[in-house]
Amino acid sequence: MKRIDLFLSERELNRVCKAITAAGAKGYSVMRHVTGMGPSGEISEGMDFSGLGANAHVIVFVEDAVLAAVGKALKPLLKRYGGVGFVSSAEPL
Amino acid sequence: MKRIDLFLSERELNRVCKAITAAGAKGYSVMRHVTGMGPSGEISEGMDFSGLGANAHVIVFVEDAVLAAVGKALKPLLKRYGGVGFVSSAEPL
Amino acid sequence: MKRIDLFLSERELNRVCKAITAAGAKGYSVMRHVTGMGPSGEISEGMDFSGLGANAHVIVFVEDAVLAAVGKALKPLLKRYGGVGFVSSAEPL
Amino acid sequence: MESSLVLQNLLSAPVLFFFLGILGVLVGSDLEIPSPLPKLFSLYLLLAIGFKGGMELAHSGLGPQVLLTIGAAVVMSLLVPLTSFLLLRLRLDGYNAAAIAASYGSISAVTFITAESFLNVLEVNFDGFMVAALALMESPAIVVGVILAKLSAPAEDRESAGDQENRGDQENGGGGLRWREVLQEAFLNGSVYLLIGSLVIGYVVAAFSPAGLEKMDPFTEKLFYGALCFFLLDMGIVAAQRLRDLRQTGAFLIGFSLLAPPVHALVGLLVSALLGLSQGNTLLFMVLCASASYIAVPAAMRMTVPQANPSLYISTALGLTFPFNVVIGIPLYMALTRHFIPVG
Amino acid sequence: MESSLVLQNLLSAPVLFFFLGILGVLVGSDLEIPSPLPKLFSLYLLLAIGFKGGMELAHSGLGPQVLLTIGAAVVMSLLVPLTSFLLLRLRLDGYNAAAIAASYGSISAVTFITAESFLNVLEVNFDGFMVAALALMESPAIVVGVILAKLSAPAEDRESAGDQENRGDQENGGGGLRWREVLQEAFLNGSVYLLIGSLVIGYVVAAFSPAGLEKMDPFTEKLFYGALCFFLLDMGIVAAQRLRDLRQTGAFLIGFSLLAPPVHALVGLLVSALLGLSQGNTLLFMVLCASASYIAVPAAMRMTVPQANPSLYISTALGLTFPFNVVIGIPLYMALTRHFIPVG
Amino acid sequence: MESSLVLQNLLSAPVLFFFLGILGVLVGSDLEIPSPLPKLFSLYLLLAIGFKGGMELAHSGLGPQVLLTIGAAVVMSLLVPLTSFLLLRLRLDGYNAAAIAASYGSISAVTFITAESFLNVLEVNFDGFMVAALALMESPAIVVGVILAKLSAPAEDRESAGDQENRGDQENGGGGLRWREVLQEAFLNGSVYLLIGSLVIGYVVAAFSPAGLEKMDPFTEKLFYGALCFFLLDMGIVAAQRLRDLRQTGAFLIGFSLLAPPVHALVGLLVSALLGLSQGNTLLFMVLCASASYIAVPAAMRMTVPQANPSLYISTALGLTFPFNVVIGIPLYMALTRHFIPVG
Numbered sequence A, B, C: 001m002k003r004i005d006l007f008l009s010e011r012e013l014n015r016v017c018k019a020i021t022a023a024g025a026k027g028y029s030v031m032r033h034v035t036g037m038g039p040s041g042e043i044s045e046g047m048d049f050s051g052l053g054a055n056a057h058v059i060v061f062v063e064d065a066v067l068a069a070v071g072k073a074l075k076p077l078l079k080r081y082g083g084v085g086f087v088s089s090a091e092p093l
Numbered sequence D, E, F: 001m002e003s004s005l006v007l008q009n010l011l012s013a014p015v016l017f018f019f020l021g022i023l024g025v026l027v028g029s030d031l032e033i034p035s036p037l038p039k040l041f042s043l044y045l046l047l048a049i050g051f052k053g054g055m056e057l058a059h060s061g062l063g064p065q066v067l068l069t070i071g072a073a074v075v076m077s078l079l080v081p082l083t084s085f086l087l088l089r090l091r092l093d094g095y096n097a098a099a100i101a102a103s104y105g106s107i108s109a110v111t112f113i114t115a116e117s118f119l120n121v122l123e124v125n126f127d128g129f130m131v132a133a134l135a136l137m138e139s140p141a142i143v144v145g146v147i148l149a150k151l152s153a154p155a156e157d158r159e160s161a162g163d164q165e166n167r168g169d170q171e172n173g174g175g176g177l178r179w180r181e182v183l184q185e186a187f188l189n190g191s192v193y194l195l196i197g198s199l200v201i202g203y204v205v206a207a208f209s210p211a212g213l214e215k216m217d218p219f220t221e222k223l224f225y226g227a228l229c230f231f232l233l234d235m236g237i238v239a240a241q242r243l244r245d246l247r248q249t250g251a252f253l254i255g256f257s258l259l260a261p262p263v264h265a266l267v268g269l270l271v272s273a274l275l276g277l278s279q280g281n282t283l284l285f286m287v288l289c290a291s292a293s294y295i296a297v298p299a300a301m302r303m304t305v306p307q308a309n310p311s312l313y314i315s316t317a318l319g320l321t322f323p324f325n326v327v328i329g330i331p332l333y334m335a336l337t338r339h340f341i342p343v344g
């Protein structure tokens, strides 16, 4: 089983979640009000009320077989709007 | 060392945290206001004020030896009330 | 690639984020309003308004080569102010 | 006359903000009230309605009419779940039927508050003790719902209900009903507790330190209407989001959630007439019977009847019954009240 | 006289709280308003300003002067981005120039509100229909900005703009402009939607159920000034934090963000004089032209022109133009108004 | 007479809501005020109390009596930590003794506000400059606490205190005391900064643009009592949760946290009598001496004396001293005041 961690602007959240489900993941979890720093600069809590919004952290646990499909669906979105994704190994409890 | 990630309704949080400590874990962390999708449907932020509440994300780092005890304590709770758990490997910084 | 998870009081957040960047990490993400239990006791949501504040969860994905520098920068801070850190393996999506 | 009541309701600020929220979701606006702000407003409304109710209860006293009305309300909150359960059982399993039945036996404080605002605009009087009825209708419906769920549980479930957990918490006699947990969820549920607590505080302050009343007034009274508008904006958003779930629920439940309110309201009208309630109190009594809970009951059911599917009881109560009552129900019930209840 | 206006502005509570926020960051205080509390205040201010504007619009009616003024405002929100774009293009690529241009064509509701407070203190009248102008200036500027961005996009970008996503959402003719998405971001953006929606509700309530106005008053009117102070405290913190980013933006953009406001205000003054606006309305018209958006426009640009660097358009609008207008601009524009516009 | 004061306090809305919160935890209700809502109320209360205090300070002016009182308050905030430290050192190590001593030398704004509300109900006058005393008592206690901690640190700790970090931030002479950090935590701490800042703004607005005062009134004055009730509900919940921690703290600290308040209050009474303060000001002075900080001091101690165990200084200040003062202390001190201080 694989664990995918995504960090992206909460403004793209809807799109990303739809892509995750469409790619065949059975579930995902979202944390909002995430701040941080990345290739395209710093997102601080103070911006939360501005139009930019803060980041979201999306966690998806998928079967190994589904990973490729999720990656394929998400990479163009992350490329276009910014955001990063990482993969690691996991197993059900 | 093992890392356990749990996603469950914040309504069961107290019970789950007690079970974690009772099973011998030395610590845990909780993030609330988590939304997501899983086997039993979608939990959206809008529901936060309703009686259902949102999800919580619980992270527990335990020694390998404690994993079994935590798993044994949590699985019936997750089965009864819903929620998912995943395990991966980690080491102290 | 390595994934570092830090849990510490939000009061030390600034210092820790600066240390992370200074050590050469290209990015990090922060979740606040985290509660939990650890070696030095319980941090509950109710304390959020008090001077103690809640915890923060910092996630840093770094190249293997940078891990040592980040660890070296953070360990004294965690030792002095409390907080824990864990490392696991990951790869870019 | 009825259509003028409907219009007067539709064109009031709270209902318009409710529509604004619904419309936002339908047209795809990204307007949202981020959590936990909705909780701030729901806590505020419970505190304020409780405090004001308690204050007026202190002024009116606990006479026979008051006690009779409250008693009748409690009886309704015991009966409605029973009849609803029998009906729902035609199509649903016992767990889901019981959870939904509990929701319709209980009440929606926001619907009640919206009805009060409506009466204020019409300049029709009502009594503070109705809030006490409101506060006392949540718990019995929950208890009935849990009992119904347990009674209809398959035999093996009953035996093993609590096996996985520590046994100190439960009394396993009679089908695994964990009384302590049920009563705790029924009476100490955050929203029930805050409402009853504020009611008692309002009563005590009015009785013993009336100077405090005036100082609370800007917070609990003046701000109330605007805060209700703000909260209804969010309720509109949430209700519209729930509408999407109704595909799963099926025609039977959709029919139930739209027909149960007027039917229960009619029973409420009958009881009000028998009790000789004023027009204002009759409307509130009808609204209590007609409305369904989406805060206290789901919170309790989730813990005590986890087998029931939350999206069924939340979607019906919040996505259909709540909008129905706020938009059509309240003026409709008022028209019936005016027709059948003599002016005080 | 002008210096007395500056002082009167500087010593008003909202501006002082704004300074308190800025100073806090500069001296290193850890004071912060945790999210989502700032969003509560910004939603509240939009709702209240919209409701009050709609209410006064109902009183004043939609006469020719009103329609002319609103029309002129919309024209300004189309022209300002065009001229700004031409200027910004001298140093910036098309995407960034277009995004910043859209920001300056659009408006800042908080600047507008601060100007209203200032007029209240000076006891100068203004009309509620100016809020309608405010509400209608956001969307056109966004649409112009997106068109400019697409027109100046390199050819290959235009072709492939939406290839990676499902094609149902887009109409690929004419350079990959996804009209549905653009219009959605322009008109249904949370803040635009709430402002326009509250305006309509204020209008409807004033026209059809005026009893509701008085009940809204404590929330939308009485509380307004204090809530503005609280929000400006946060705006000060955020603006000061943004100042740090200005190192990246360079002297050209810093110059633009400090000179564009007074220049646009002067154009606004000219238009106001031609339209024969009162002194109060003239100030508000100038402020609309002079202010730049940091809520609706960034939200829309981020989705429709992701190639632009957000820290450029946010830092200039929020870190420089906003403080400039609130602290110096408003009294300056008022001095000009007093000089050139005859007392009503 | 004293018992009537106790009753009047117990039956006031703020104290009743405080009890409601405590009771909720004790009976196991899941009522909670989710974060960051409590922070909204604490920020609001600091802003409002500061603004009102500054306003009244402008009216009363900075005469010798005012300066003397403020000076005496500052002296108390220096002395109380010293004597408390000596006592606490009997059983605790230097770090913990210093941190707790700092907490008791500093103040609790909410206790102060509750005392003001109590005086309002009794219709006893007090002066706005007492808020200035409140604001100026936090920082000295913090500085004393840090110095005590460093002085009692084992020698090797003193040497290496800051070695791990960049040395620009610290002046390592004299035991590793990082003065910049200590002063920053003492004076620029979010809550201290907001309180002092609002005080200054209230003063400036009252002095230079008094028209603004009336417009702030609904926010800072009218809403205040209700918001205090809401916040005390949360304080009750939090205080009761802290009670659970007291098992670890031991009988000595429990005794200290219940006896220190009345002892410090008595000293405060003596000083007030010497200064010739009015009855209202005397009560407030006693409350300042008697109360302990759970916001500014823990925030500062956590950063500057991380060796101290936060649950010791938080649990005593918040779990015992705060409830003691709010429930028993205030009426008790008032009774003493009435006995020893002549009516103005």
Ligand SMILES: Nc1ncnc2c1ncn2[C@@H]1O[C@H](COP(=O)(O)O)[C@@H](O)[C@H]1O
Residues within 6 Å of the ligand: A007, A008, A009, A034, A035, A036, A037, A038, A039, A040, A041, A042, A043, A055, A081, A082, A083, A084, C026, C027, C028, C029, C030, C059, C060, C061, C062
């Ligand atoms: N190396 C990293 N480790 C953890 N989070 C990251 C990292 N890089 C980027 N992020 C997160 O991803 C967000 C978006 O990145 P960006 O690509 O800069 O828009 C940042 O604001 C961070 O919250």
Ligand SMILES: Nc1ncnc2c1ncn2[C@@H]1O[C@H](COP(=O)(O)O)[C@@H](O)[C@H]1O
Residues within 6 Å of the ligand: A026, A027, A028, A029, A030, A059, A060, A061, A062, B007, B008, B009, B034, B035, B036, B037, B038, B039, B040, B041, B042, B043, B055, B081, B082, B083, B084
């Ligand atoms: N595959 C998954 N990956 C990440 N989160 C999940 C996954 N499945 C379920 N969840 C989370 O667990 C919560 C509870 O799941 P459920 O079992 O549907 O009640 C969901 O709402 C999600 O937040």
Ligand SMILES: Nc1ncnc2c1ncn2[C@@H]1O[C@H](COP(=O)(O)O)[C@@H](O)[C@H]1O
Residues within 6 Å of the ligand: B026, B027, B028, B029, B030, B059, B060, B061, B062, C007, C008, C009, C034, C035, C036, C037, C038, C039, C040, C041, C042, C043, C055, C081, C082, C083, C084
């Ligand atoms: N084993 C653990 N697993 C997950 N989180 C932990 C663990 N130990 C400590 N934490 C988190 O780290 C925070 C700080 O720990 P402490 O060292 O007690 O100050 C705790 O409040 C928890 O949120």
Ligand code: NA
Residues within 6 Å of the ligand: D080, D103, D104, D105, D106, D107, D288, D289, D290, D291, D292
């Ligand atoms: Na009902």
Ligand code: NA
Residues within 6 Å of the ligand: E080, E103, E104, E105, E106, E107, E288, E289, E290, E291, E292
């Ligand atoms: Na503009």
Ligand code: NA
Residues within 6 Å of the ligand: F080, F103, F104, F105, F106, F107, F288, F289, F290, F291, F292
């Ligand atoms: Na003190």
